[in-house]
Amino acid sequence: MARADRLARIDADRIEHETDYRAALVAALQTTAKGRWGLFGHQGKKGETPASVATVTALIELGETIDDLRDTLGMEPFALHADFVAARGPVRSDAVGEPKQAQAWLARLEQESGTA
Template sequence: MAKGDRLARLDALREDMERDYREALVAALRITAAGKWGLFDHRKDRAARAAAAPVVAQLTEMGEEIDAARAQLGLSPFALHAEFLAARGPVGPEAVGE
């Protein structure tokens, strides 16, 4: 039963981490929506990239921890984090901005 208890605790921790990730991402998206560039790194602006770097690093670290917990539980990777990472980076000239 010890293994079952450990997995149950890990699953509860995973749920908490996913909730914290969503809250952090929503906070970052609100800042972006208010006009602060850099979260998605769509522009070649070093200042915007540097300003957003701590938030991106925090989200990436959180996403990696969640993925590790999900792997231990036999679950698929955290889709929200994968979508965030996929949305970052250079885009075509006709793409919608941040």
Template sequence: MGRIAALAVRAAPFYRRRMAKADRLERLDTRRADLEVDYREALIAALKVCAAGKWGLFDHNADRAARAAVAPTIAELTELAEEIDTAREQLFMEPFELHQEFLRQRGPVDSQAVGEPKQARAWLDRLTAND
């Protein structure tokens, strides 16, 4: 066996490992992108319900019944966001900003703030502007 062939045989496992890692990262990035699409679709569906007049998504009134009604939606969005953030962390990316922004908009507001349906409509307009 020639010297170059011998070096190639010894180096082959190293290159296979690098290629396998690259493949894993590519699959993880594809999964992350799919999860972000799922999150966006779930958020848009929830915003449509809120824009139609159902309060609770933004938790402005801290109403127990409204909070309980929207709890499964918030749990689904949070679970998706946690999966996305885990993938983003492994890919050395910034945390998922859309969920962080949504969380910042939730909670009590002063009496002069727009209602949840109007806020949901504004979010929908922004999220669907590029569609």
């Protein structure tokens, strides 16, 4: 019974952290969509600001915490975090800018959650 209670607490923590992650990512995407670069790291160190570095660091740390909880529960890694990490980094010169990329992410997340 103690193991079941422990797993239930871990799962509740996972759900709370995933909700926090999504909210933090949406807030960061909204800021980026307004023209602030750095979230996706398209320009490397040149495009970093202290705020973008802090935001990315917080998202990565929270994503890793979620993945650890999911691993404990025998679940797949957190897909939203994996997608975000995969979307970061330098891109070709003809790729869309970070603000447009952020707008596309916001539209996708709204569609997935069913909100308008």
